[in-house]
Amino acid sequence: MIALAERAPARRAFRSGLLAVLALFCALLLPSLAARAHEATMAVITLREIAPGRFIGQWTMPPADVTLQPIFPAHCQWNPPELVCGERGLTGRLSFMGLGSKQSVATIRVVPREGPAVVYTVSAAKPTMMVASEPGTNLAVWADLADTYVNLGIDHILRGIDHLLFVLGLIWIVKGGWRLVKTITAFTVGHSISLAAATFGWVGVPERPLNAAIALSIVFVGVEIVKLQRGEPGLTARYPWIVAFAFGLLHGLGFATALTALGIPQATLPIALLFFNVGVEIGQLMFVMAVLALMWAHRQAQALLPRWGAAIPAYVIGSVASFWFLTRI
Amino acid sequence: MTRLARRAGIAGAVALVRRAGSVGALALVFALTPGLAHAHLVDTRLGDFYSGALHPLTDFEQVLPWLALAVLAAFQGPRTARWVVLAFPLALAAGGALSLVLPPPPFAPVAGVTLVALTGLAVAAQLRLPLAALLVLAVGLGLLDGYQNGAAMVATTDRFLFLSGVTVIGYAFVTLALGCAIAFLAGVGGWRPIALRAAGSWVAAVGIMVLGLHLVSRGVG
The missing domain is CATH 2.60.40 (Immunoglobulin-like)
Structure with missing residues (x-):
């Protein structure tokens, strides 16, 4: 009993410290990244x-x-x-x-x-x-093409903090297991379809409203996290793959801007698209694996957020995405 | 006969581990020798955030003590160890920030190698440390490594992104290593702490040898 009482303040102090670091990180890093998201390079x-x-x-x-x-x-x-x-x-x-x-x-x-x-x-x-x-x-040229566009896809997803933040939100809601596999797969299918459609010129959306809508999709996920933590499971918690697919379509249009801006000739476009998409998936998988590994490590080390602070990451995600939305409209 | 064969097998395995340890330790000594150290800004093509994240991973001198720190923390149990997840990345960020305003302290190379040796020794001895001592070690290591990474930036580097990358990779590396070490120690078998202590002894040996080489080179110079 006494031991438990002694542990409680330490636990509280640890959790407060963790929250302070999280808040500091978000206050310093994320706004800066916001301004840098998707620079023309x-x-x-x-x-x-x-x-x-x-x-x-x-x-x-x-x-x-x-x-x-x-x-x-x-x-x-x-x-x-x-x-x-x-x-x-x-x-x-x-x-x-x-x-x-x-x-x-x-x-x-x-x-x-x-x-x-x-x-x-x-x-x-x-x-x-x-x-x-x-x-x-020339086979060597085709191999070079594949090499170039796979790497370009990895570059694009790892630099695209908004796409990663959306995926992070999905992981936060779905947690893990088969539901997460299905959700990430649905997101992948969604963005692959719209990426192809936009690259071939079948659909076209102006870049600014598109980027603003992508930011709004992240705000939506932030709200969904808060609702889930209040015990009111929203659409994403109940049907994560539907939400992931729908917003995947939106994010795919965003991926396409990176590809269409290169002015690739029509003859090489399908193969370029294929390898670019492969690169995006590799990068996305790397990110998902890293997040899941870190979540596991936090559980092992019992370094978890307190219940009262559990909503803070959702508010941070929502605030950053709202900031992006305002700067993109 | 079976028991003898098993013993012979264990002895062989121990000899193999020792030999591997010696070769590994020697390789690490060469890798950590101060004379061979040089700035190595990694161009990751993914921007300065990722350059910062990769920079410490290219240097044994930094990765090795991070690993030892995580194992040492794991020996203290999760309740104490989890503070390292907080303290170490913050110290890395602070060290990186200090590199922007302070000239390189002359004691930094010796202090860095000394910390490698001390952390390795503490792991080898499976030392039970009070929380404050563990935090001092984590913060000291973080400040030094943060400073060293910060000092590697060039004029064109985006300092904020680079240091953020260093901080995030420090957090991710130590957290993952800590999680793995805690899970490993929680498994069945008394050999598990011994294996980690053996690894710690190699780190300590490397640290001591490099420290010796460093002091000798300074004396000769």
Whole structure:
């Protein structure tokens, strides 16, 4: 009895400390991340062929980082704005110097004298790209394409704090087990459908209202967490997969903006979409696993939030998402 | 005969563990040798938050004592151990913030290696520490490692994101390691604490050897 009485203040102190840290974390980190969510980090250079093997280059979307420079195959001579590749033409390895934290993706758009324009996308994850004379038949080019877009998908989901926050909210409500598997699968199916639809141009939503709606979806999840903790299970608690699927459709449109902005040629679009989506799923799975592992570790260490403070994460999620909503409309 | 064979098997396993420990310890000594240490800002392509999160994981000198701290905390039981989940990340953040305003203290390398040795020794001895002592160790380690990580930033690094990454990975790493260690100790078998103590002794040995090398190199210099 005495031992129990002695433990109670320690438990209270620990929980108060945990809450204080959580509040500090949220106060400092999340608003800052809010402002940084989904920064445009792409640069585009267009090369127009003026004579066989001779191009004129121009930044059509200038880089945020002035140190970013294209690196062309060794047989090409780059004296901005002119690129001379001779008889071999623009074939071989393309890359960019300076890809990193400020500029994650750079695109080279080649406009030949005859035929359609071809777009090559280089990301910091996949800093080189092979250019073949016939990209459609070269297996190495296709492998490069897959490598590039899987990494781009992982980049996009891990940088997209709003998508991650929504998934965190779902995990918070559903907790774990098969229900969580079904919920995350429903979210995946939903965003895959709308990602494909938007990438192929079947549906189109203006970016600002779309991002505002994505923020609202996170507010909704925050409200649902609070309702659940008050003993009033909402729609998400009762039918999590339906909510996950519906909002998955919304978030998929958001994913598509990252892909459509690259201006990928129609011929390579399906494979690019497939690998981009694979990358998004890998990144999402990594996040879900990390959150579940941390929840398990907290239970093992008995480092849990007190009952009276259990709603704070939901309010934090809701507040941050409301802030995003206001800044995006 | 069966018993003899079992004993021979156990002896073989113990010898193998010892050999692996020696090789591992030697490898770690080389990895931690001060002369070989250098700044290594990791470019993760995912922004400075992830650069900060990956930075400590590329350095044995930091990961090893974090692991030892988690095991030491687990030996104290969950009620005491859980305070480390709070104190350590906060100290990391504070250490990182200090690196922005203070010049590198001359004692930092020696203090860092000393803490590795002390934490390893405490694990090897399965020391029962009062909460305050455990917190002093966690905060000391957090401040030093936070400072070291903060000092690795370059002019173009987004400091807030980088230090947030360091803090979050410190929290995640120590929490996961603590959870695993507590779950491991809760399992059946008296060998479990012994295994963790053996691991602690390797950490202590590495810390002591690196400290010796460090002091010798300073004396020669």
